[in-house]
Amino acid sequence: MKMTIAEKIISSHCKKEVKAGELVIADVDFAIAQDGTAPLAIEVFKKMEQEKVLFPEKIAFFIDHSAPPPNREISALHKLMRDFAKKHKVKLHDVGEGVCHVVTTEKGYVKPGDLVVGADSHTSSYGALNAFATGVGSTDLAAVMASGKIWLRVPESIKIILTGKIPEGVYSKDIILYLMGKITSRGAVYKSIEFEGEVIEELSMEARFTISNMAMEMGAKAGIMRADEKTVKWLEGKVEEKITPVVPDEGASYDKIFEYDISNISPQVACPHSVDNVFPVEKVEGTPIQQAFIGTCTNGRLEDLQIAASILKGKRVHPDVRLIVAPASRTVYLEALKKGIISQLVEAKAAVVTPGCGCCVGTHNGIPADGENVISTANRNFKGRMGNPNSFIYLASPATVAASCLNGKITDPRRYLNE
């Protein structure tokens, strides 16, 4: 049988050859949960009358969505996580360590060919490492803690081939937003996407994570890339085991194959209130903004901060704009400090907050006021997403967000490229 990457990885985790459409119970290599989902998983684990986490070394909890806690109710949920992690010897990444998906990859918890689940929808991020990684719920996670396994329907696959030369001022965020506009937020529901082509090969690992991260915004179950030299180099020093890349078979079956030449695309902006409401930046330039946010599992890595700082250094954020920056992890934060990136951002008037998810998900660290427009490097712009249903969220690359900060309105970053 000719198999897709998803079929190969799932087959190797249920010890039989399976094809799209089959329902299986699969072994899980690694599982994560965060402070919005782990407390419920712990409750469910207790309700299942389970005593023991079967493979605690394969489970990690992250306190990132409300970190540090903004109120005592959340403090209590964090304590519940810490106590459970200590008792069951589950890995715990506490306040300040950063966003789960970024820390998971930095720590080398995921390698090519792995089957990873996470009680967080953007678990699809690890697809950039040639793993089958998918978001699940809290009850799923409780079942994984109890049994080391999960029920899965083997997904059909879609192939997206990206060709052409990446234009100046266009980044991986623009590429995935462009694809969002084409494929829409329900264009890949239940499917596993395989991204390939010269454009993917050209991107850094950090930039590739941005694309796999947002694959789920098309409804996809996974967003997988092939492992190449960049993948192997990136995993050096993080993963000790031998790396065995998973490639799809010639003649494997795909529901659809899309091919896009991105040579002539502009920077892209997703407008309120849906991620597929995407326009080239030229169409929305001039829209006033009151808040800007650089961070998240989508675009809070070192490369992202570096791109923003290259536009902001030596300048000042517009007086009508608040710029909030959340480095995605402590490692990113430290590197950005050493390289002087944080100084450049703070000198430009950025407010740097603790590594975490708060601003993106509306728990704290920058809830916009009624009627305000926000430009953000995050992955979602749903009404109310940042904590106020009467505000308006625009999604863009770190470059577009930085350029917009300087002008107080949405701005094409290409205006600042050669300064």
Added chain:
Amino acid sequence: MSEKILKGKVHKLGDDINTDYIISGRYKFKTLDPNELARHLLEDICPDFYQKISPGDFIVAGENFGCGSSREQAPLAIKYAGIGAVIAKSFARIFYRNAINIGLPIIITDTDEINQDDTLLINLKKGAITVCNREKTLSITPFPSEILSIIEAGGLVEYFKKYGGWRI
């Protein structure tokens, strides 16, 4: 599957109802109490939704219901608000998993045939929806047998308690 026949009134919503709309992150991170979450069900897009529903009523929506985050609090809030089932043209995949895992009936059918304020009679076992006020019958896409066994148990907690682990 349960022999129980579900009966209730229809509350109709559109396409792409995401989990942030179903239960805002403002509440999700604050409490584990599903009854408290239920009081804020859909409030950002339908103010006072919780006050407008009666136990057993149905949410009827279009494509991609439950898209967005992995929050299991979304189907939990719906279940604890007393909603008998969610009926949609299609569901986002994590919501679909979560609903099955917590024992909230979800039904896939062509919801263009159902109107706001219709009264429905649903027989999950027979796989049929009757629109009482218009004497119309719709068919339901059946679940695979493996998933049916989780639903029959009343969700994954009961399934694990009953079988002590996986039996698929």
